[in-house]
Amino acid sequence: MHAAQRDAVITRLLQSEGFVSFRYLCERLDASSATIRRDLERLDAEGRIERVRGGARLKGGAGGGEPERLVGAPFEQNRVRHAAQKAAIGRAAAALCGPGEAIILDGGTTTFQMCGHLDGLNLQVLTNSLHIVGAMLPQPGTRISVPGGAVYREQNIILSPFDDDGISRYHASKLFMGAAAIGPRGLMQADVVLIQAEQKLMDKAEQLVVLADSSKFRSSAPFQVCDLDRIDVLITDAGARPEDVEMLKARDIEVIVAG
Numbered sequence: 001m002h003a004a005q006r007d008a009v010i011t012r013l014l015q016s017e018g019f020v021s022f023r024y025l026c027e028r029l030d031a032s033s034a035t036i037r038r039d040l041e042r043l044d045a046e047g048r049i050e051r052v053r054g055g056a057r058l059k060g061g062a063g064g065g066e067p068e069r070l071v072g073a074p075f076e077q078n079r080v081r082h083a084a085q086k087a088a089i090g091r092a093a094a095a096l097c098g099p100g101e102a103i104i105l106d107g108g109t110t111t112f113q114m115c116g117h118l119d120g121l122n123l124q125v126l127t128n129s130l131h132i133v134g135a136m137l138p139q140p141g142t143r144i145s146v147p148g149g150a151v152y153r154e155q156n157i158i159l160s161p162f163d164d165d166g167i168s169r170y171h172a173s174k175l176f177m178g179a180a181a182i183g184p185r186g187l188m189q190a191d192v193v194l195i196q197a198e199q200k201l202m203d204k205a206e207q208l209v210v211l212a213d214s215s216k217f218r219s220s221a222p223f224q225v226c227d228l229d230r231i232d233v234l235i236t237d238a239g240a241r242p243e244d245v246e247m248l249k250a251r252d253i254e255v256i257v258a259g
Contacts, residue, residue, distance in 0.1 A: 006039055007043065010025065010043065014058050020056060024055070025040075053199060057192065074155065075156055079109045082237075086110045086113050086213055088237055088258035089113065089213060089237060090115075091113070091258065093111075093176055093211055099122055102123070102126075102173060103124070103173065103174045103176065104126045104172045104175040104176065104201050105126070106127070106128065107131070107158075110178045110213065112129065112131055112132055115136050118139065119139045119141075122141035122142065123141075125144050126145045126146070126167060127144065127145075128158045130146075147160060148166045159194070173205065175208050177211070178212065179211075179212045180216070181219040181221040185224055186224050186226050186228045187228075187230075189225050190222065194225075195225050199225065199226070202225075202230070208226070208233075211234075212235070213237050214237050214244070216236075217241065228247075231251075231253050233255075233256065234253050234254070235255075236257060
C-alpha cells in the first residue's frame with residue numbers, strides 16, 4: 001500500500017472514530033511500526049491530524065477554550081450506582097497499600113471509595129481527581145500531587161493531552177484504576193481522552209490494580225486502554241460470574257473478590 005493510500009485510510013478512520021490507536025493502524029494497514037510512525041509524524045506536520053500518545057486523533061480535538069465533555073454519566077450520578085459494591089471494592093483496594101507508599105489514584109467513583117481507608121498511612125498520592133483531593137485533604141499525613149491540565153467539570157477530573165503535565169518524574173508502586181468495561185479484549189473505556197491520560201499514568205507505576213464492580217463484565221466500551229496481560233490485580237464483588245473470574249485467572253491476574 002502506497003503512502004497516499006495509507007493516508008486515505010488513516011483519515012477515514014479518524015473521521016469515523018475521532019481517535020485511532022497506533023497498534024490498530026499497524027494491524028489494519030499491514031505496515032511496520034516505523035512506517036506508521038513516519039506517516040503519523042508527516043500528517044501531523046502537515047496539520048492534517050494530531051499525533052497523541054498511543055495513536056492519533058483529528059486536528060483540533062484538544063484545542064483551547066472550554067474542555068469538551070467526557071462520555072459517560074457525571075460523577076455524582078455514577079457514584080450511587082452499585083454503591084455497596086464500590087464501597088467494598090474500595091475498602092479491599094485500600095488494604096493493599098502500605099505505610100509511606102507512593103500510589104496513583106485514577107479518577108473514578110470506585111477509586112474514590114478508597115480515600116476514607118487511607119488515613120494514617122502517610123501516603124504520597126498522585127491523583128487527577130479533584131473529588132479525591134477533597135476527600136484526602138483532611139488527612140494530615142497524606143501528601144497529594146496533581147497533574148497539570150484542564151478540569152472537566154462534570155467528573156471533576158484533570159486531563160491533559162500533552163506529555164508535559166508535571167508528572168514525568170513521579171514513580172509509584174501501584175496505580176489504582178477503574179474501567180468502563182472488562183472483557184477478553186482487556187480494560188476498556190468509553191472516552192479516548194481518558195485513554196491517553198490513563199496510559200500515561202500506567203507508565204508511572206510498577207503494578208496496575210483495576211477496581212471493577214461485577215456489572216463491568218457485562219458492559220461494553222469502544223476503546224481499549226490495555227490488554228488483560230497488563231493488569232496485575234483486579235478487585236471485584238461477589239456478583240462476578242465464575243467464567244469472568246476464570247478468564248482473569250487464566251491470564252495470571254490476581255483476583256480479589258470483595259465481600
